[in-house]
Amino acid sequence: MEVLVQALLLLFAAAIFIALQSLPKRALSGLRRRSHATAQAHRHFLQGAALLSRARVASSPHSVSLARAALTEADRALSLDPRDAASHILRALALDLQGRRLPALRSLDHALSPPASRSLPPRERADALFKRAQIHLALSRRRRGADLAAADLAEVLRLSPENAKAFSLLGECYEIKGMKKEAKEAFESAIEIDKELSSACEGLERLSTSKA
Numbered sequence: 001m002e003v004l005v006q007a008l009l010l011l012f013a014a015a016i017f018i019a020l021q022s023l024p025k026r027a028l029s030g031l032r033r034r035s036h037a038t039a040q041a042h043r044h045f046l047q048g049a050a051l052l053s054r055a056r057v058a059s060s061p062h063s064v065s066l067a068r069a070a071l072t073e074a075d076r077a078l079s080l081d082p083r084d085a086a087s088h089i090l091r092a093l094a095l096d097l098q099g100r101r102l103p104a105l106r107s108l109d110h111a112l113s114p115p116a117s118r119s120l121p122p123r124e125r126a127d128a129l130f131k132r133a134q135i136h137l138a139l140s141r142r143r144r145g146a147d148l149a150a151a152d153l154a155e156v157l158r159l160s161p162e163n164a165k166a167f168s169l170l171g172e173c174y175e176i177k178g179m180k181k182e183a184k185e186a187f188e189s190a191i192e193i194d195k196e197l198s199s200a201c202e203g204l205e206r207l208s209t210s211k212a
Contacts, residue, residue: 041081048073048090055097067097085116089128101135108132126159130166137172146176164194171203180207 048070055066074091077084088111095104110116111128120128133149133156150173156166171186184207190200 037080041077041084041087044073044077044080045084045087045090048077048087048094052090052094052097055094064098067094070094071098083116083119085111085118085120085128086124088116089124089131092128092131096131096135101139105132105135105139108135122159126156126163126166129153129156129159130163130169133166133169133173137169137176141176143177146173149173150177162193164190164197164200167193168197168200168203171200175203175206180210183207 051066051070051073055063055070058066071091071094074087074094077087078091081087088107092104092107092111095101095107108128108131111120112125112132117125129152133152136145136149136152139145150170153166153170153173156163157170160166167186167190171183171190174180174183174186184204187200187203187207190197191204194200
């Protein structure tokens with residue numbers, strides 16, 4: 001009986017030893033697979049970004065065709081790395097260029113929510129928030145849309161205090177909400193940063209006309 005117990009203990013110890021030896025190999029194999037998937041996702045992202053860049057300067061309908069191709073590359077990247085915020089943003093921009101604002105908004109929501117948002121540096125986060133604010137206003141120029149956009153723009157200005165376009169868009173939000181004093185201050189802040197920003201100049205002109 002004692003011999004049998006000792007034999008079983010030796011077998012158990014040997015099994016543990018083998019398992020401990022093979023564990024790093026399995027972990028390394030998994031890491032290699034993840035690294036390969038990430039590299040593939042990055043390639044799809046770069047291809048999509050190049051297509052989107054061409055779509056922005058191309059004439060319609062060629063622009064729409066390129067935007068669709070960019071969307072395909074973004075989807076391929078996300079199938080390999082679904083937590084990559086940059087690919088969600090690329091997807092949103094490609095959809096927006098096609099006029100598909102609601103799905104674009106959902107993609108930006110994914111990019112700006114955990115866990116994807118953790119991969120966004122402050123500058124890229126500010127850009128994504130600004131784009132989401134633009135889409136909120138494009139979908140609804142009523143108080144609800146203005147409130148949602150203003151919340152995003154407040155965060156943009158926290159991350160990027162010298163963002164003239166964010167101040168100007170915030171001025172539009174205040175305009176929609178009937179807050180003329182706050183709108184004027186926001187437009188003036190935009191012009192202090194960028195004297196030639198047409199949207200802020202036009203905003204001030206609208207406010208002065210409405211007073212007359």
